Structures are given as structure tokens and as C-alpha cells.
Amino acid sequence: MNRVVLFATSNPGKLKEARSILAPYGLEVEGLDAKGTEIQADTTAEVAASSAKAAAERVGRPVLVEDAGLFVDSLRGFPGVYSAYVLKTLGVQGLLTLMTGRRGRGARFSSAVAYCEPSGEPRVFEGVVVGRIAAAPAGRNGFGFDPVFIAEGERKTFGELTTEAKSRLSHRGEAMRKFAAWYVSRAR
Amino acid sequence: MNRVVLFATSNPGKLKEARSILAPYGLEVEGLDAKGTEIQADTTAEVAASSAKAAAERVGRPVLVEDAGLFVDSLRGFPGVYSAYVLKTLGVQGLLTLMTGRRGRGARFSSAVAYCEPSGEPRVFEGVVVGRIAAAPAGRNGFGFDPVFIAEGERKTFGELTTEAKSRLSHRGEAMRKFAAWYVSRAR
Numbered sequence: 358m359n360r361v362v363l364f365a366t367s368n369p370g371k372l373k374e375a376r377s378i379l380a381p382y383g384l385e386v387e388g389l390d391a392k393g394t395e396i397q398a399d400t401t402a403e404v405a406a407s408s409a410k411a412a413a414e415r416v417g418r419p420v421l422v423e424d425a426g427l428f429v430d431s432l433r434g435f436p437g438v439y440s441a442y443v444l445k446t447l448g449v450q451g452l453l454t455l456m457t458g459r460r461g462r463g464a465r466f467s468s469a470v471a472y473c474e475p476s477g478e479p480r481v482f483e484g485v486v487v488g489r490i491a492a493a494p495a496g497r498n499g500f501g502f503d504p505v506f507i508a509e510g511e512r513k514t515f516g517e518l519t520t521e522a523k524s525r526l527s528h529r530g531e532a533m534r535k536f537a538a539w540y541v542s543r544a545r
Numbered sequence: 546m547n548r549v550v551l552f553a554t555s556n557p558g559k560l561k562e563a564r565s566i567l568a569p570y571g572l573e574v575e576g577l578d579a580k581g582t583e584i585q586a587d588t589t590a591e592v593a594a595s596s597a598k599a600a601a602e603r604v605g606r607p608v609l610v611e612d613a614g615l616f617v618d619s620l621r622g623f624p625g626v627y628s629a630y631v632l633k634t635l636g637v638q639g640l641l642t643l644m645t646g647r648r649g650r651g652a653r654f655s656s657a658v659a660y661c662e663p664s665g666e667p668r669v670f671e672g673v674v675v676g677r678i679a680a681a682p683a684g685r686n687g688f689g690f691d692p693v694f695i696a697e698g699e700r701k702t703f704g705e706l707t708t709e710a711k712s713r714l715s716h717r718g719e720a721m722r723k724f725a726a727w728y729v730s731r732a733r
Contacts, residue, residue, distance in 0.1 A: 398582070454645070
């Protein structure tokens with residue numbers, strides 16, 4: 358088994374979390390700062406699978422890709438797979454503006470981790486964390502919509518948690534651990 | 546020259562407009578209700594070019610594809626190439642909510658028409674119409690964000706105009722006419 362996993366992402370926050378999550382499995386993470394062109398799709402699984410396949414063909418090595426999204430119930434799943442774009446254009450504040458006057462604040466973070474070998478088919482591992490949108494941003498850790506997301510049963514936003522504490526609860530932690538368990542067991 | 550143009554779109558409003566715009570050039574439009582997977586990109590030109598190439602390979606015939614978006618200045622270009630998704634999730638009302646309290650209402654509609662033959666490279670024609678976001682929706686014609694878009698120098702929204710009147714002003718009309726002029730002249 359190759360203990361070094363090539364992780365294609367242009368997001369330093371994701372890279373940091375992947376390293377923290379995969380280290381206990383004896384896996385090292387090498388960053389590849391080029392995720393390639395993403396497709397428009399309804400689910401993070403479709404986006405991640407497509408990106409992993411394209412990246413593996415391009416670099417000629419097995420590649421890991423992760424795609425995540427915040428799906429807000431009262432906004433019919435918006436911003437969903439376009440979360441990164443919405444963050445860039447509207448920001449966290451734009452999301453809060455859209456929720457003004459709405460009673461339901463339920464939301465979930467969804468993550469899909471796809472692993473693909475060149476000429477192979479992608480294998481996808483998913484994680485979901487249910488929670489709610491905070492009334493105001495809090496915390497400077499994490500990235501993306503972390504400062505306004507509170508996981509079910511918690512009082513702090515993801516932005517207020519350490520990387521380790523967040524990963525224990527998070528969609529990405531769950532998906533990455535599923536991948537790691539499969540990857541490590543496969544090699545035995 | 547083949548007078549029948551195959552137009553891949555799942556949007557009946559676009560098909561209707563394309564027929565109205567291309568008829569004066571002696572072109573008939575055949576609808577293909579399957580645009581295929583779209584990519585995530587910054588411009589409608591990239592999205593249309595990629596979709597046209599994929600569709601032409603898939604059906605083995607020359608294909609026309611159009612991608613359009615509404616780019617609002619004060620929202621850093623949001624909803625842009627994801628306009629269809631944003632309309633489905635947030636609706637016209639969501640866009641108006643986002644603009645509450647913002648002074649600038651400037652916006653533009655952008656359209657890219659891509660034509661591609663099997664094994665060929667896509668050719669892209671673009672059209673843009675500058676205007677502003679109305680305070681409230683008006684009109685039942687058109688589709689998408691038409692009821693809240695007013696072209697520069699006009700008083701009515703695109704939703705209040707007939708197909709013919711809208712196409713004279715619109716981004717799609719401009720892009721389609723550029724395509725038609727090229728397509729017809731090429732055949733001489």
C-alpha cells in the first residue's frame with residue numbers, strides 16, 4: 358500500500374483537515390493544487406467522482422478529491438454543490454440575508470470523498486452532518502460557512518472548534534474516515 | 546447548408562426564442578431535449594463550448610447549445626452561470642431579498658451560443674445586454690429572471706415584452722444573430 362495519498366484541492370483548509378483526519382491511519386497527504394474543471398450536478402458525490410476520474414487520468418496517479426456543500430432546508434438545498442461560488446460572491450452575510458424572516462434554520466453539510474486510479478472507476482465515500490444555521494457568524498477556525506453552522510446537539514459553530522474537534526463531528530471527517538478504513542483494509 | 550439546426554436545450558422558452566430569432570435567416574430549429582452535463586466555470590462561453598462539444602460527440606450531428614446568465618454588479622456577478630440553479634432554489638424573490646438595502650441595481654444578461662460539429666472544435670458567439678434589476682417582478686412573458694430585468698433605456702421588464710420585442714434587445718438575440726450570420730454566410 359502506498360502510504361502517501363495524493364489529494365487534489367486548491368483549499369488549504371481542506372488539506373489541513375485531511376492531514377489531521379488521515380494521520381491516525383498511518384496515511385500521509387500530499388497536496389495537488391489543481392482540482393480541474395468541476396461539473397454542475399445535484400450532488401457532491403457526482404461532482405467528486407467526476408473530478409477524481411479526470412484528475413487521475415491527467416496526472417497518471419491515484420487521486421483523492423473531496424467535494425462538499427451546505428444544503429439549507431428552507432432554501433431548497435441552496436447553496437448546495439455551489440457553496441464555494443456562493444461564498445465568493447454573496448459571502449456568509451448573503452446567506453444570513455436570505456434567511457431573514459424564515460423560521461426553519463435546519464441545514465446539513467454534505468461531503469463526498471472520491472478516490473480514483475488511472476483508467477479505473479471512482480469509489481465514493483460520503484459523510485453528512487445535520488445541524489442549523491446560526492443567527493450570526495462566530496469563530497475564526499475552519500473555512501467556508503463554518504462560522505454559521507452548528508451541528509445538532511452542539512452549542513458552538515464549526516468556526517469555534519479546533520480542527521480535531523470539528524473533524525470528529527464533521528461531514529468531511531466521516532467521509533475521510535470511511536475512505537481511510539477501506540484504503541487501509543484493502544492493502545492487507 | 547443544412548437549413549435545420551439541432552438546438553440542445555431542456556428549456557421550452559429558449560427553444561421558442563431561438564425559432565423566432567433564426568426564422569428570418571431561413572433556418573429551422575429542431576429541439577434536442579438533452580443538454581448533457583454542464584461544467585462549473587466562470588463564463589457562459591466556457592459552459593456552452595464544453596456542452597456543445599460533448600453533445601455533438603454524443604449525437605453524431607452538429608449541435609447548437611446556448612448558456613446564459615444574469616450577472617448582478619452589487620452581488621459580484623451572482624447568480625452568473627448558476628442562474629438556472631438559483632432560480633430553482635431561491636427564485637426571483639430570493640434575488641430581490643439579496644438586494645434589499647443595496648443602492649446599485651446594475652446588472653447584465655450574458656448569452657453564449659456554441660456551435661460544434663462532431664470531432665470539431667466549438668465556435669462561440671456572445672451577446673450581452675446591460676440593464677438593471679427592477680424593484681418588483683412584472684410581466685408573465687419570457688422565463689427565468691425576465692420579470693425583474695429592465696434593459697438600459699427601457700421602462701418595461703423582459704417579462705412584459707413579446708418574444709420578438711425581447712429578442713431585439715436581448716443577449717440571446719444578439720448571440721443567436723451572430724451565429725446565424727456566420728452560419729448562413731459560411732454556406733455561400
